[in-house]
Amino acid sequence: MELGVRESIALTRGILRSIRGAEHLPELVIFPSFTALSEIRKLLTRSRMKFGAQNMAAEVSGAYTGEVSSGMLEELRTEYVLIGHSERRQLFGETNELVRAKLERAMKSSMQPVLCIGEPKEVRTKGGEHAYISKQIQVALQNLRIPSKKRVIIAYEPVWAIGTGAPASLEQILDMHTHIRREVAKEVSAAKTVHILYGGSVNGDNAYQLLRERDIDGVLVGGASVKLNEFCAILTRAKEVVEMQS
Numbered sequence: 001m002e003l004g005v006r007e008s009i010a011l012t013r014g015i016l017r018s019i020r021g022a023e024h025l026p027e028l029v030i031f032p033s034f035t036a037l038s039e040i041r042k043l044l045t046r047s048r049m050k051f052g053a054q055n056m057a058a059e060v061s062g063a064y065t066g067e068v069s070s071g072m073l074e075e076l077r078t079e080y081v082l083i084g085h086s087e088r089r090q091l092f093g094e095t096n097e098l099v100r101a102k103l104e105r106a107m108k109s110s111m112q113p114v115l116c117i118g119e120p121k122e123v124r125t126k127g128g129e130h131a132y133i134s135k136q137i138q139v140a141l142q143n144l145r146i147p148s149k150k151r152v153i154i155a156y157e158p159v160w161a162i163g164t165g166a167p168a169s170l171e172q173i174l175d176m177h178t179h180i181r182r183e184v185a186k187e188v189s190a191a192k193t194v195h196i197l198y199g200g201s202v203n204g205d206n207a208y209q210l211l212r213e214r215d216i217d218g219v220l221v222g223g224a225s226v227k228l229n230e231f232c233a234i235l236t237r238a239k240e241v242v243e244m245q246s
Helices: 003-017 032-042 070-076 086-092 094-107 121-126 129-141 170-189 207-211 228-245
Strands: 052-054 082-083 111-117 151-156 193-198
Touching: 003 170, 003 228, 032 052, 032 129, 052 121, 052 228, 082 228, 094 111, 121 129, 121 207, 129 151, 129 170, 151 170, 170 193, 207 228
Parallel strands: 052 082, 082 111, 111 151, 151 193
Antiparallel strands: none
């Protein structure tokens, strides 16, 4: 809840300028606020950049004032949707069970969900982060029907690192990504493509170090995503990694 429609348009145009003519480009998805989605969709016509929604309801329709359904988002041809973002869980009380219901609904839609998981500081301090993450994954993915065209995309965002300017250490991130892959493998067929992103104080200074790691498939950018120069710096690092790996 940072940018209005005009600010979102300006930011998107700036990002589009920064990727114009780029030969090596990572998969790039932006998640504007609901009020800006329609205008952003127009801007991204024939662009290599994709867009998604920050949230959606678990229900198809009905008397749920203030909610936005998957059908409403599909009308705008929304391609991605965040499910269970840490702020939705921490500030608005979304439980593992509600996140599961939203994920099921997203899997039945035309959108690709991005499942967000992560532990709060008090859990990490007590050494319970692995069990906490395992529970989130189990509730979200156990017996979940995943269509053949859908990928499993998980964003690990430790709550204690978000917005602090101090991301988790590389050792902590890699340890958790390994754990997540192990837990996902218990619930999801080995034939499914699994991508694990890191989110938590990602910026232009640390993006290259994160993205060059084989076990980190991408980044979910928070505060830096609404600052054009900072976001473009991250994008530049991502393009460098893609070029290096190609």
